[in-house]
Amino acid sequence: MTTDNTTSPGTGSNRRQSGLARAWPGLRGFLGWWLDALASWLPQRVRAVFGLGQQRLLLRRQADDLVLAMTLPVQPGEPALRDLAELPWDAVAGEQEPMARLLTPRIANLPRWLLLPARSGLRRRLQLPAAAAERLREVLGFEIDRQTPFAANDVFYDARVIGRRGDGQIDAELVVVPRASLEAAVTALGPALGATLSGVDMADAEGRPLGVNLLPVAQRRRRRDPRAAWNIGLVSVLLVAAGAGLWQIRANREAAAEAFETETKRRAKQAQKVADEKRLLVDTVEGLRFLQETRNGRPTTVEVMDELSRLLPDGTFLEKVSVEGEKVMIIGLSSEAASLVERLRPSKLWKAPQLTGALVPDQAKGKDRFTITADLVVIQPRTANKPPRGQKARPEGAP
Structure with a gap:
């Protein structure tokens, strides 16, 4: 059996995209925490102008009245509530926009959330690996059948991280509300007011919102982010x-x-x-x-003549002494011509003296004409043996 180990061209890009997808939730959470921490140092009015307050307009039913409350972030992640007004429930359900006549435009335009009482749903606290925080809602969606008496299709749910442990575990909470209860609560607001909801949260035992959104994504009203214009401007300037x-x-x-x-x-x-x-x-x-x-390094003509006068016998007459290059040629008459080569051999100024041609007798003078050649002893200059620039001298006999 053969195995194909060929990697498709898109494998590397898919891995990078999956890595970014895994890292994005943590990065988004860090940016949100950092922005909330910075915003907590600003006055409330300044935060409201720049849209950094993350304020919400909460709607909760209390007996036969609809209570309007606004979140006031005291510290990041720990909002406080301030009640604004109470309206008769029957009057609210029939009006198109009951908030406009009671609230200022800035508060009336805040994201509207329905706050369900604590008894409306179930909360289950679980310990999970830290890696599950990246996709917490999807992970806890598989725990609904085991942790609650409801089926996954019969509820609306959300999840939140409560805390992190030092052993690589996190404390998470699963919040479940029956589908029928949530739909009935939204329907009771009336079609006009129910369509303006951005989310549905549930209160804890002390009446504070948990910070989850149980409303289906398709039913959430998307409001314009007040920081979008500032972000676009800042990004453009950047x-x-x-x-x-x-x-x-x-x-x-x-x-x-x-x-x-x-x-x-x-x-x-x-x-x-x-x-x-x-x-x-x-x-x-x-x-x-x-x-x-x-x-x-070469003998001079004077030295050659002096050497000849010292070595040649008295019965020898020179007609011509020629020095050409490293050769010396001697022409003359001598009664001892046959022995001249041996007489010239001991000289240190030349080497290999020899007769050139035959001896020619001169009857008139009673002598023999001779021609002797020899090689001058030349001392080679030091620069002649220097290697070319950039090369090393090779030893003698080397190829």
């Missing part, structure tokens, strides 16, 4: 500033690169000129040294 900064950085880098290139070319020309002058000077000095050493 993008413009970032673009301008990047453009300025790019322009500065280009200018610096052009200046550096110009300076580099100028210095390269100077360096090339100095190198050429140095090479010319070195070549001239080495040439003069080579000529001097060559001249010093």
Whole structure:
């Protein structure tokens, strides 16, 4: 059996997307906590102007009246309630917009939530792994059948994190309300007021909202985020500033690169000129040294004549002495021509003397004409054995 280990091109991108999807809930929670912590330092009016108060208009039924309350965030995650007004329940159900005549426009436009009493539903506290916090609602949705006497299709539910433990566990709470009870409570508000609800929360034993939203997503009214305009403006300014900064950085880098290139070319020309002058000077000095050493290593004509006068016998007459390159040629008449080669051999100024051609007798003078050639002993200059620049001298006999 063969196994195909080929990875599809989209596998890497899918993994990245899944990693971002897992990290996003935690990041979103951190940003929300950070924003709430910053907003808690601002006065209430300032928070209201910038939409940082996260205030809600809560509707709860008390006997035959509808009580209107507003959340006042004292600390992040611990809102307080302030009752605003009480309306007869029958009067509220028939009006189109009962809030407009009682509340200021700013409060009337707050997100409206129906607050159910604590006895309306069930709450179950569970311990779960910390990884479950990323998809807490989906995880606890599978626990409804085991933790409550209801089926999952017969209730509306939500979940919240109560606390985190040091052993990698979290304390979570499952809040369940029967579908029929929630629908009846929303229907009792009337079609006009029920359609304006952004969520349904449930109160705890002390009457404070739990912070869950039991209303189905399809029935929630989406209100314009008061911070959206500020966020768009700030993002636009940030993008413009970032673009301008990047453009300025790019322009500065280009200018610096052009200046550096110009300076580099100028210095390269100077360096090339100095190198050429140095090479010319070195070549001239080495040439003069080579000529001097060559001249010093070769016997002069005077030395050759002096050596000949010392070695040749008295009955020898020279007609011509020629020094060409490393060769010396001697032409003359001698009565001892046959022995001249042996007489010249001990000299240190030349080597390998030999007769060139046959001896020619001169009857008029009674002598033999001879022609002798020899190789001058030349001391090679030191510069002649120097290796080319950048190479090392090889030992003799090396290939």
